[in-house]
Amino acid sequence: MNQHRETYLKIENVSKIFGPRLSMGDRILRAAIRRGPPPSLTAVSGVSLTLAKGQTLGLVGESGCGKSTLGRVIAGIYPPTTGKVMLDGLALMEEGRKVTTAVQTVFQDPFASLDPRMKVGEAVAEGPVAHGIVPRSGARAHVAKWLSHAGLDPTLADRYPHQFSGGQRQRIAIARALAMQPKLLICDEPVASLDVSIQAQVINLFLELRRDLDLTCVFISHDLSVVRHVSDRVAVMYLGRIVELGETHQVFGRPSHPYTAALLDSVPRIAAEGEVLMEVKPISGEIPSPLNPPPGCHFAPRCPLATARCTAEIPSLRETAPGQRAACHHAESQLAEPERAGA
């Protein structure tokens, strides 16, 4: 899609470890019986990847695999436990603090991210005025411009969020993010809370804006068909690690990690004419707890290709085809499977 190829976003060995989420009762109990330090949870582990300007990286994986946490680290909402994120050659955080507004995020639930007492025009103007992107005197024109870009009538700027539909509120959230003139946009499940018919409109808006503004994006979604539609490259995550990374057509057409293959098999595959191409096969077994991940390859207990080596040795993310990498000792066997068709 895009011809620029130089690195723009660079994520270097990023990990995010959370302390435990303990209720007050748990805390009192733990203090009373004086057990050792509570377990920590590795939500993201040693992630390194790059993205070129104007490209969209899709981030997929089952619930709890660390997509949102990685998105929040890239956005500077969470400081990474290790590693760093660079954008256009500059670090996004210094000493655990976000030092730039160049990354903006659009979240799943626009209602939660908009203050119900603030007119939408004020919500869109707030950040750009506070950060000197526009003077206060230019705020109204700036708001009108970005509401129009997001497909909204600028005369609605004096209304409150509850006066809009879900799809319109997500457009407001997009306008608010873009009014900050970001270099990188993170979309975290941006259409998951919308009706299917509205989802398509918001995805089309995203595609138009991306083209017109040459936006660089990270697009997080559990919906593989949406990710396939919007992404140039795809990263597949499992229990905090990237297990496969490549061009969208490679990852979806010829996956080289058995987890990617299982994920693709777990959703219906439809031909352009609407014909269902393959029966849905749910991924066997449950995703293990990130508090106690299996040794070696985390996917081994659920993997049809697993051998003794898989539980003994963590596979590195290695090249399996030009431009495609997978963290699997048996990637070649997976790649030998016939190419997949359909959406």
Ligand SMILES: Nc1ncnc2c1ncn2[C@@H]1O[C@H](COP(=O)(O)OP(=O)(O)OP(=O)(O)O)[C@@H](O)[C@H]1O
């Ligand atoms: N603030 C936090 N404190 C402690 N643990 C957290 C925190 N945020 C996320 N986690 C845990 O980190 C792991 C990864 O969560 P994350 O939300 O990043 O996954 P996800 O792939 O985005 O899942 P989903 O699609 O359900 O949002 C989960 O086990 C989650 O419970």
